[in-house]
Amino acid sequence: MRSYHFIVPPQLLEQRALRGSAEEREIALATLSIDHSIRAGRIQNALLAGSAQRLQLAVTRGAGRPDRTVFNARHRLDTHATSVLRTEEGQPSADEAANEAFDGLGATYGFYWDVFRRDSIDNAALPLLGEVHFGERYDNAFWDGQRMMFGDGDGQLFTGFTKAIDVIGHELTHGVTEATLGLRYLGQPGALNESISDVFGSMVKQYQLGQTAEQADWLIGAGILGPVMQGQALRSMKAPGTAYEGDNQPGSMSGYVSTASDNGGVHLNSGIPNHAFYLAAVALGGHAWDSAGRIWYEVMVRGAVGPQAGFVQFAQATTTMAASLFGLGSAEARSVQEAWRETQVL
Amino acid sequence: MSPSRGGEQLELELERSGGFAGLFLRASFQYSELSESERGAVELCFEHWPGSDPGAGQPDRFCYRLDLAERTALVPEAHWPQALNALLTALRPAPG
Ligand SMILES: [Zn+2]
Numbered sequence: 260m261r262s263y264h265f266i267v268p269p270q271l272l273e274q275r276a277l278r279g280s281a282e283e284r285e286i287a288l289a290t291l292s293i294d295h296s297i298r299a300g301r302i303q304n305a306l307l308a309g310s311a312q313r314l315q316l317a318v319t320r321g322a323g324r325p326d327r328t329v330f331n332a333r334h335r336l337d338t339h340a341t342s343v344l345r346t347e348e349g350q351p352s353a354d355e356a357a358n359e360a361f362d363g364l365g366a367t368y369g370f371y372w373d374v375f376r377r378d379s380i381d382n383a384a385l386p387l388l389g390e391v392h393f394g395e396r397y398d399n400a401f402w403d404g405q406r407m408m409f410g411d412g413d414g415q416l417f418t419g420f421t422k423a424i425d426v427i428g429h430e431l432t433h434g435v436t437e438a439t440l441g442l443r444y445l446g447q448p449g450a451l452n453e454s455i456s457d458v459f460g461s462m463v464k465q466y467q468l469g470q471t472a473e474q475a476d477w478l479i480g481a482g483i484l485g486p487v488m489q490g491q492a493l494r495s496m497k498a499p500g501t502a503y504e505g506d507n508q509p510g511s512m513s514g515y516v517s518t519a520s521d522n523g524g525v526h527l528n529s530g531i532p533n534h535a536f537y538l539a540a541v542a543l544g545g546h547a548w549d550s551a552g553r554i555w556y557e558v559m560v561r562g563a564v565g566p567q568a569g570f571v572q573f574a575q576a577t578t579t580m581a582a583s584l585f586g587l588g589s590a591e592a593r594s595v596q597e598a599w600r601e602t603q604v605l
Numbered sequence: 606m607s608p609s610r611g612g613e614q615l616e617l618e619l620e621r622s623g624g625f626a627g628l629f630l631r632a633s634f635q636y637s638e639l640s641e642s643e644r645g646a647v648e649l650c651f652e653h654w655p656g657s658d659p660g661a662g663q664p665d666r667f668c669y670r671l672d673l674a675e676r677t678a679l680v681p682e683a684h685w686p687q688a689l690n691a692l693l694t695a696l697r698p699a700p701g
Pocket of ligand 1: 625665
């Protein structure tokens with residue numbers, strides 16, 4: 260039986276996938292699925308995500324290019340602001356925070372694409388939407404499931420949340436976690452959710468600076484602290500509990516905090532998996548994203564743990580993944596296991 | 606709710622935790638010194654968000670905790686009443 264798979268130009272298949280009948284779409288997709296190119300994967304992901312607009316974007320924009328828009332919340336608690344400060348097509352804004360957010364979103368997208376060939380938060384070209392000047396003297400940044408909000412800070416505790424690239428990497432990674440493991444934001448799964456954002460936020464910074472694990476400062480939120488905060492950052496993955504005066508993050512299970520606040524201490528106990536990642540990355544040396552980062556990422560995208568996973572399950576999953584990717588008894592498998600032992604999780 | 610019990614002034618304790626920073630901030634107030642609308646908003650918090658068992662939240666949003674006598678309320682940021690915003694200015698960093 261003759262096959263026409265390789266005669267039909269990919270562009271035509273894409274057009275059929277976009278505009279054809281249900282049957283034509285199915286055939287076009289099946290044909291594209293034979294081509295394991297990144298472009299085909301991008302189109303399939305977009306189609307599976309079910310948005311014709313995003314599919315069009317995936318086809319026309321090209322792989323490895325973000326689609327960023329930064330809005331101005333005008334100091335309101337408005338998660339649907341419409342005033343645009345910067346887009347891909349436009350010039351840099353006169354608004355410094357808008358440019359910082361735009362660049363940070365781009366750097367984070369670039370890290371995920373360059374290192375893992377991940378096309379945005381959902382791996383299906385999801386546009387990256389950010390809002391700056393969120394709220395009045397608002398001391399926070401967060402991902403609301405659709406957009407990233409950045410407050411200006413009150414000038415006392417914080418000086419603004421767009422100034423640190425790891426903050427932007429952290430927030431965008433909450434979206435990646437939501438799209439992959441879906442870790443429940445409570446207790447240990449919540450602390451893992453937080454830790455994964457710190458891990459990838461730190462790697463975004465390290466990647467931009469071209470740093471090895473040994474060269475990195477492993478600090479989260481350096482450069483955004485105001486005069487009231489005595490310290491150098493908000494969290495230290497290298498030495499949890501030392502980032503600022505009053506930092507109570509534990510670095511091992513002996514310091515695990517049981518509390519009802521902060522969704523069960525998610526920003527406190529994240530210090531334990533944060534430190535495990537640091538230990539593994541430094542033990543392996545080189546760029547963190549080549550070894551420990553790859554292992555953590557594969558656990559995420561392969562759904563190696565469920566939404567309710569605790570530290571032990573995550574530790575076992577990363578240890579198993581290290582052996583699967585690099586071999587039983589490999590330096591990677593041994594270093595990851597040792598890191599979880601040192602933090603008293605295993 | 607009576608502003609005092611047995612002649613003793615009731616103290617309302619407020620805590621904000623969470624956020625990207627994960628900082629703990631606290632403040633306390635004489636319940637009797639709150640305005641009528643503030644006391645009403647506090648009562649609504651105890652009514653709608655009672656107890657000290659945290660639920661799953663949204664990443665990096667603030668969590669508010671109110672304690673008054675034996676009562677506790679854990680209020681997600683999205684449901685924090687505007688009528689209590691004035692209290693937030695009194696919050697100061699405190700050990701977690
Ligand atoms: Zn977070």
